Amino acid sequence: MTTAQKPIAFFDMKAQQNLIRADIDRRIATVLDSGRFVMGPEVEELEQKLAAYTGAAHCIGVSSGTDALQIAMMAEDIGPGDAVFLPAFTYTATAEVPLVLGATPVFVDVEESTFNIDLADLKRRVAAVRKEGKLRPRAVVGVDLYGRAADWPAILKLCEDEKMFALDDAAQAFGGALGNKRLGAWAHATACSFYPTKTLGCYGDGGAILTDDADRAELYRSLRQHGEGKSRYEVLRTGMNGRLDSMQAAVLLAKLPLLEGELAARDRVAQRYAAKLAGAVKTPATLPDGVHAWGIYSILLESAAARAKVQAAMQAQDVPSAIYYPRPLHKQPAYAAAHAQAAAGPLPVSEDLCERILCLPMHPYLDDAQVDRVAAAVRAGL
Numbered sequence: 001m002t003t004a005q006k007p008i009a010f011f012d013m014k015a016q017q018n019l020i021r022a023d024i025d026r027r028i029a030t031v032l033d034s035g036r037f038v039m040g041p042e043v044e045e046l047e048q049k050l051a052a053y054t055g056a057a058h059c060i061g062v063s064s065g066t067d068a069l070q071i072a073m074m075a076e077d078i079g080p081g082d083a084v085f086l087p088a089f090t091y092t093a094t095a096e097v098p099l100v101l102g103a104t105p106v107f108v109d110v111e112e113s114t115f116n117i118d119l120a121d122l123k124r125r126v127a128a129v130r131k132e133g134k135l136r137p138r139a140v141v142g143v144d145l146y147g148r149a150a151d152w153p154a155i156l157k158l159c160e161d162e163k164m165f166a167l168d169d170a171a172q173a174f175g176g177a178l179g180n181k182r183l184g185a186w187a188h189a190t191a192c193s194f195y196p197t198k199t200l201g202c203y204g205d206g207g208a209i210l211t212d213d214a215d216r217a218e219l220y221r222s223l224r225q226h227g228e229g230k231s232r233y234e235v236l237r238t239g240m241n242g243r244l245d246s247m248q249a250a251v252l253l254a255k256l257p258l259l260e261g262e263l264a265a266r267d268r269v270a271q272r273y274a275a276k277l278a279g280a281v282k283t284p285a286t287l288p289d290g291v292h293a294w295g296i297y298s299i300l301l302e303s304a305a306a307r308a309k310v311q312a313a314m315q316a317q318d319v320p321s322a323i324y325y326p327r328p329l330h331k332q333p334a335y336a337a338a339h340a341q342a343a344a345g346p347l348p349v350s351e352d353l354c355e356r357i358l359c360l361p362m363h364p365y366l367d368d369a370q371v372d373r374v375a376a377a378v379r380a381g382l
């Protein structure tokens with residue numbers, strides 16, 4: 001590596017900040033001057049803009065993606081005796097929330113080609129839970145892993161047939177779309193995360209829930225504010241502190257105008273990786289009918305040993321990599337007992353992916369030369 005080469009960041013929040021720093025400073029100064037630090041006017045403005053952008057009728061700003069999942073499940077009264085179906089190959093928060101509420105996560109395998117929930121396995125496990133008769137099937141959490149929309153028409157159809165709640169964990173996919181509808185307008189409710197490294201990220205924690213259902217939207221607003229009713233001092237239900245703060249909303253308002261261009265840039269990076277790595281490793285399938293948000297870019301190696309070799313070669317050339325995820329959720333110490341409770345069949349694809357997946361730098365500000373250096377480093381390790 002020569003000193004003239006630009007270092008490669010896995011995620012890059014600085015390049016973006018440089019473009020809009022003046023606007024961010026101005027918006028934060030407005031919050032400082034107003035003194036309305038939590039749920040100020042910036043939050044309402046953001047909610048309106050995110051609803052308009054996604055096509056969802058309602059947007060409720062909340063404190064994180066995890067809290068978005070929790071508030072959505074609390075509103076359905078999901079708790080002890082309820083089964084919540086979710087992929088075994090995802091971030092921990094997806095499984096944590098049903099457990100926090102006393103419900104049981106039922107882990108479902110994923111498809112190797114899309115990394116998303118496998119409908120055939122989902123149907124098998126719903127039938128198995130009904131047959132076992134210990135838990136009520138209540139909800140499916142579809143995750144749009146790495147930014148790729150799950151098969152929402154099929155998930156919704158199953159949820160309709162089985163009278164279950166369809167919740168989209170779109171934490172890695174804000175801006176993504178399927179057909180002519182963006183994520184947020186598909187499931188009964190959609191949980192978004194604005195953690196800094198997500199496709200739309202703030203400078204702290206933040207999230208939102210999107211829904212078309214006015215009754216659900218009203219419940220979400222109440223639950224994020226301790227279950228309040230019409231007035232602040234009327235408590236109608238047990239809620240939580242799930243509010244979004246004004247500074248984070250201000251940052252998101254400054255970033256939102258960049259999002260479309262950034263999604264296009266992510267797609268260009270993904271296409272260039274696919275071209276440069278063709279024939280060498282398995283690159284992720286594109287999404288022919290929709291917008292892949294490319295929150296994360298992952299390749300599949302032949303084996304765990306091959307992955308270790310590629311990672312070492314990348315490290316030797318100062319190219320960062322990461323493994324999302326090294327362990328399927330049903331094998332996590334915290335979740336193994338829950339897995340044993342219901343429909344506990346094997347999850348071979350999730351287990352296999354954890355051995356072979358490798359994630360490459362992905363952000364909108366990677367230039368062609370950097371993408372080529374990453375691809376060359378991967379090839380050097382094969």
Ligand SMILES: *Cc1c(COP(=O)(O)O)cnc(C)c1O
Nearest residue numbers: 064065066091093171172193195
């Ligand atoms: C990041 C993430 C979450 C949690 O979002 P936070 O804002 O960090 O609470 C949930 N699910 C998935 C799939 C995620 O990637």
